[in-house]
Amino acid sequence: MKRTTLITLAIAGLFSGAALAAGGGQTPGSGGGMKGMGMDGKDPGAMKSQMGERMPSSQERFSAMDANQDGAISREEAQNHYRLENNWSQADKNSDGNIDAAEFSAFETATPPASDR
Numbered sequence: 001m002k003r004t005t006l007i008t009l010a011i012a013g014l015f016s017g018a019a020l021a022a023g024g025g026q027t028p029g030s031g032g033g034m035k036g037m038g039m040d041g042k043d044p045g046a047m048k049s050q051m052g053e054r055m056p057s058s059q060e061r062f063s064a065m066d067a068n069q070d071g072a073i074s075r076e077e078a079q080n081h082y083r084l085e086n087n088w089s090q091a092d093k094n095s096d097g098n099i100d101a102a103e104f105s106a107f108e109t110a111t112p113p114a115s116d117r
Contacts, residue, residue, distance in 0.1 A: 058105045065104075072098035087111055 056064070065073050065081060075097070078084045084091055084099065084107065091099050091107035099107070 058108050059101065061108075062101050062104045072100050073104060074098055083111060083113065 062073065063069070065077055065084075067077050073084070075085075075088065078088070078099065084104075087107070088099075089095075090111065091103055093103050093106070
C-alpha cells in the first residue's frame with residue numbers, strides 16, 4: 001500500500017511540474033505576463049527561468065560565446081548562435097567583422113528571441 005501511494009505521488013508531482021513549466025501556472029486572461037517567468041524587469045542577469053534557476057547575464061553569455069576570450073565574438077564563434085549569426089550585420093554596428101561586448105548587449109536588447117516578441 002505504501003509503495004503504491006509513493007508511486008502515485010511521484011507521478012502526480014511529475015505532471016504538476018510539467019503543467020507549471022508549460023503554462024507558468026497562469027490561467028488565460030490572468031494578466032500574468034512576465035511575472036510568471038520570475039523576471040524583475042531590471043537586470044537581465046537577474047532573470048530566472050520558470051523552473052527557478054538563474055539565467056545567465058548578457059556578459060556571461062558573451063563570455064561563453066567568446067571561445068578564445070579575445071573580447072570579441074567572431075563569425076566562427078557565432079556559428080551556434082542562430083539569432084546572432086542570422087542578424088550579423090545588425091549586431092556588428094561598426095562593421096569590423098567582430099561583435100564586442102557592447103554590441104552584443106545592444107543586439108540582445110534590440111533583438112529578443114522570437115518567443116519573447
